[in-house]
Amino acid sequence: MSVKNSLESINKSKKPIIKLHKICREFDTGQKVMAVNSVNLEVFSGDYISVTGVSGSGKSTLLNILGMLDVATSGKYLIDGVNVTELSDDERSFYRAEKIGFVFQDFHLISTRSALENVALGLLYKGLGLSQRLELASEMIGRVNLSGRAEALPSTMSGGERQRVAIARALVNQPSIMLCDEPTGSLDSKNTLDILRVLDELNASGVTIINVTHDIVASKRATRQIHIKDGVLI
Numbered sequence: 001m002s003v004k005n006s007l008e009s010i011n012k013s014k015k016p017i018i019k020l021h022k023i024c025r026e027f028d029t030g031q032k033v034m035a036v037n038s039v040n041l042e043v044f045s046g047d048y049i050s051v052t053g054v055s056g057s058g059k060s061t062l063l064n065i066l067g068m069l070d071v072a073t074s075g076k077y078l079i080d081g082v083n084v085t086e087l088s089d090d091e092r093s094f095y096r097a098e099k100i101g102f103v104f105q106d107f108h109l110i111s112t113r114s115a116l117e118n119v120a121l122g123l124l125y126k127g128l129g130l131s132q133r134l135e136l137a138s139e140m141i142g143r144v145n146l147s148g149r150a151e152a153l154p155s156t157m158s159g160g161e162r163q164r165v166a167i168a169r170a171l172v173n174q175p176s177i178m179l180c181d182e183p184t185g186s187l188d189s190k191n192t193l194d195i196l197r198v199l200d201e202l203n204a205s206g207v208t209i210i211n212v213t214h215d216i217v218a219s220k221r222a223t224r225q226i227h228i229k230d231g232v233l234i
Helices: 003-012 059-068 090-097 116-127 128-142 159-171 189-204 216-221
Strands: 018-026 032-043 048-052 072-078 100-104 176-180 209-214 224-229
Touching: 018 059, 032 059, 048 059, 048 216, 059 176, 059 209, 090 100, 100 159, 116 128, 116 159, 128 159, 159 176, 159 189, 176 189, 189 209, 189 216
Parallel strands: 048 209, 048 224, 100 176, 176 209
Antiparallel strands: 018 032, 018 072
């Protein structure tokens, strides 16, 4: 049996943690544009999925819907069986904070804060004291192999190190799903491989990863590869 058939057989025996059913996202900019068109997708715990497509294909819109940063025009989006398209903004914010970590191409680190402090900021809304936040942040810094750079400012770090800080910040809330938007897009080949190794390790530890990427090397690291064209999954 092939690896693909083995994965399909395993997936049929369990429930998806994410299920999209006929998801559409339409924008009206004077002319209606269907950015995501009737997308069906099931994501299972431990999946490592790459989403590829040319600029304007709808992949970032799809990622925003998955991350509840945007809401579909129609269709159903279920996380652990809960239809999040029917939730209020506050309820979606709660689900997003509990379930999902984000990693972006541009890092989004605060330049005046150390790596450790940047990671600890991910816990601000958890109601934890400063010492607890810093302790958990230190654990995550260690997880991405940056313990020796915990006190460094982003301006003194390489692109790969900054991206590892961003990954640690995304992980500090212990999300079950990691959404990555071109995480290696601004990195050189060495730093790209470093980040891909981190993602491999996270996936091996049980984190579900969905990576939107133009990078063929990054795409091939995934165990499931999805292509989107004109808002339609192929």
